[in-house]
Amino acid sequence: MAILEKLEKASLREIMQVAFREHILVPAFNVAYLPMVAGIVEVLRECQTFALLEVSRPDITRFGAESFRAVKEEYDRFGDPKLTRLHQDHVPVIDEEGAMVDWRALIEEALQLGYHSVMIDGSRLSFAENVRVTKEVGEKAHKLGVCVEAELGAVLGHEAGPLPPYEELFASGKGFTSPEEAAQFVRETGVDWLSIAVGNIHGAISGVAKDAKKVEARLNIEHLQKIQSLTGIPLVLHGGSGIKKQYVLEAIRNGITKINVGTEIRQAYEQGWRESGTVLGAQKVLRQRLRELIQDYYGIQGSALRLAEKL
Numbered sequence: 001m002a003i004l005e006k007l008e009k010a011s012l013r014e015i016m017q018v019a020f021r022e023h024i025l026v027p028a029f030n031v032a033y034l035p036m037v038a039g040i041v042e043v044l045r046e047c048q049t050f051a052l053l054e055v056s057r058p059d060i061t062r063f064g065a066e067s068f069r070a071v072k073e074e075y076d077r078f079g080d081p082k083l084t085r086l087h088q089d090h091v092p093v094i095d096e097e098g099a100m101v102d103w104r105a106l107i108e109e110a111l112q113l114g115y116h117s118v119m120i121d122g123s124r125l126s127f128a129e130n131v132r133v134t135k136e137v138g139e140k141a142h143k144l145g146v147c148v149e150a151e152l153g154a155v156l157g158h159e160a161g162p163l164p165p166y167e168e169l170f171a172s173g174k175g176f177t178s179p180e181e182a183a184q185f186v187r188e189t190g191v192d193w194l195s196i197a198v199g200n201i202h203g204a205i206s207g208v209a210k211d212a213k214k215v216e217a218r219l220n221i222e223h224l225q226k227i228q229s230l231t232g233i234p235l236v237l238h239g240g241s242g243i244k245k246q247y248v249l250e251a252i253r254n255g256i257t258k259i260n261v262g263t264e265i266r267q268a269y270e271q272g273w274r275e276s277g278t279v280l281g282a283q284k285v286l287r288q289r290l291r292e293l294i295q296d297y298y299g300i301q302g303s304a305l306r307l308a309e310k311l
């Protein structure tokens with residue numbers, strides 16, 4: 001469709017600004033196995049939905065994404081510039097096991113490879129240190145026209161070991177992003193999109209828990225509204241798998257522009273693989289789950305057309 005050429009020509013920054021203004025959700029699907037790229041793009045075409053494909057360190061080190069380069073090559077083969085962009089997810093300064101990470105090298109690698117956006121995750125640092133690293137990444141990435149996402153607050157769940165009971169976490173607001181800090185963070189860093197914690201948690205990535213059904217998270221919408229009113233940039237909801245639908249829809253009306261979805265599409269792909277022992281079988285179960293998410297859960301079929309109209 002000719003109108004989609006507008007999306008092809010637009011920068012990711014422009015697309016995300018329109019999505020933010022118009023409350024159109026842009027999902028970011030984690031690529032835990034390379035053949036997921038083709039499966040995801042096929043469903044995006046069917047549904048005329050715009051989305052990001054993204055890859056994080058755990059996708060590479062714990063699952064089958066292989067490397068940032070391998071995902072980029074797969075993306076070059078199957079991605080569709082009218083419907084997709086490629087994002088480097090979670091580059092932590094301190095990782096989920098407490099180890100220091102050579103984050104500069106990882107970000108540099110994605111910039112060299114031509115990723116359209118990167119995420120520096122300084123959420124395990126002090127506020128001042130998080131500002132410092134985010135600013136540094138922004139200065140480098142923006143020169144290349146690459147968008148930067150950062151995280152403030154703690155989206156728990158990737159760490160090994162059991163989480164406190166979810167209801168306890170939610171009620172205490174432990175790790176929630178402070179709206180005032182978020183405002184200061186955005187001002188001082190010039191970050192493009194901000195990942196926030198308002199009740200969302202990550203699906204597990206280790207042990208038997210990585211195969212279990214994720215807890216159904218809720219979101220504190222009032223808290224989200226405060227963050228939105230003080231920041232004015234696209235907000236990102238990590239831990240997108242398994243959040244109750246009513247909360248996701250309400251969140252989209254209140255500043256959430258990007259939602260990261262990992263666990264449930266990885267588990268769908270793995271289920272298909274177990275049942276069939278073939279990549280085609282795994283992709284089939286993945287595609288089915290994606291259709292349900294896009295059509296029945298987020299209601300974003302045709303989002304590429306709506307975005308293109310407003311560009």
Ligand code: G3H
Pocket residue numbers: 030056089090201202203237238239240241260261262263264
């Ligand atoms: O950055 C990745 C996402 O936050 C994925 O979270 O695995 O709980 O869907 P999820």
Ligand code: ZN
Pocket residue numbers: 090155202238239260
């Ligand atoms: Zn995440």
